[in-house]
Amino acid sequence: MIGKEFIGRESESVVLKIKFEEVRRFAEAIGIPFDGEVPATYVGTLLQANIPGFELTNPGIIHGEQKITYHRPLSVGDSITYKRCIKDVYERTSKLGKMIFVVLVTSGYDLAGGELVFSSSSTIITPVKGDVNEERV
Amino acid sequence: MKSVCNYQVSDRLPIREWVPSHVQIRQYAEVSGDFNPIHLNDNYARQVGLGGVIAHGMLTMAQMAALLTEWIGNEGRISKLDVRFEQVVSPGDKITFSGSIRARSEKIIVCDIGACNDKGDKVLVGLAHIIQK
Numbered sequence: 001m002i003g004k005e006f007i008g009r010e011s012e013s014v015v016l017k018i019k020f021e022e023v024r025r026f027a028e029a030i031g032i033p034f035d036g037e038v039p040a041t042y043v044g045t046l047l048q049a050n051i052p053g054f055e056l057t058n059p060g061i062i063h064g065e066q067k068i069t070y071h072r073p074l075s076v077g078d079s080i081t082y083k084r085c086i087k088d089v090y091e092r093t094s095k096l097g098k099m100i101f102v103v104l105v106t107s108g109y110d111l112a113g114g115e116l117v118f119s120s121s122s123t124i125i126t127p128v129k130g131d132v133n134e135e136r137v
Numbered sequence: 138m139k140s141v142c143n144y145q146v147s148d149r150l151p152i153r154e155w156v157p158s159h160v161q162i163r164q165y166a167e168v169s170g171d172f173n174p175i176h177l178n179d180n181y182a183r184q185v186g187l188g189g190v191i192a193h194g195m196l197t198m199a200q201m202a203a204l205l206t207e208w209i210g211n212e213g214r215i216s217k218l219d220v221r222f223e224q225v226v227s228p229g230d231k232i233t234f235s236g237s238i239r240a241r242s243e244k245i246i247v248c249d250i251g252a253c254n255d256k257g258d259k260v261l262v263g264l265a266h267i268i269q270k
Contacts, residue, residue: 070217
């Protein structure tokens with residue numbers, strides 16, 4: 001079960017080049033014309049940075065909130081380094097019973113200059129009764 | 138078409154309609170790498186109480202962003218997009234995205250944004266910041 005002790009755990013940094021073909025395929029999947037710009041939610045696909053010991057695969061998991069902030073535009077051809085971090089873990093009781101809220105933050109930095117390009121925060125909600133590493137049904 | 142710089146507080150943005158399909162959800166799983174079976178396997182999704190597969194929240198959010206980028210055109214860009222997912226979205230649901238201007242300065246436009254399904258339930262609510270060029 002995930003608890004407060006996970007707060008602060010982070011992944012290794014992953015280096016990534018924003019590739020034309022991958023962004024084009026993303027635009028096609030969401031159904032928008034591709035004009036060379038990187039869609040705002042593209043950074044939500046940066047899931048390769050694994051946080052050691054942390055995996056959320058249990059049934060009943062909900063994506064509650066998503067917040068994306070760009071400190072500068074992200075463009076095709078940019079090289080970035082990104083990492084993911086568990087920012088917060090807390091419990092709340094909702095109409096579905098006791099739930100655990102996990103706030104995961106992905107931060108992307110310019111590979112050359114090191115400045116923050118974007119940050120993306122996901123709030124994932126999971127029932128307390130489901131074990132985090134439980135096998136899928 | 139009215140230019141973005143002419144929009145004033147409380148003005149409504151153009152709406153966007155979207156009906157997700159099983160095919161699009163699968164396509165999104167492939168490009169995003171999110172293969173959670175609640176998006177792909179009807180039996181699994183039913184077993185966990187969802188009544189069938191649901192769209193990725195990020196796919197719905199992408200449609201919200203698409204409304205904004207289409208509206209902005211080349212007059213600016215999204216600098217902030219914060220949303221809360223209120224209800225699940227299933228294939229075949231008719232989703233209407235909308236928005237209005239909450240505040241604006243010379244450079245930044247703050248928009249209230251949201252989406253409803255055809256039953257009138259809110260599926261997404263949030264806030265966006267647009268930086269004008």
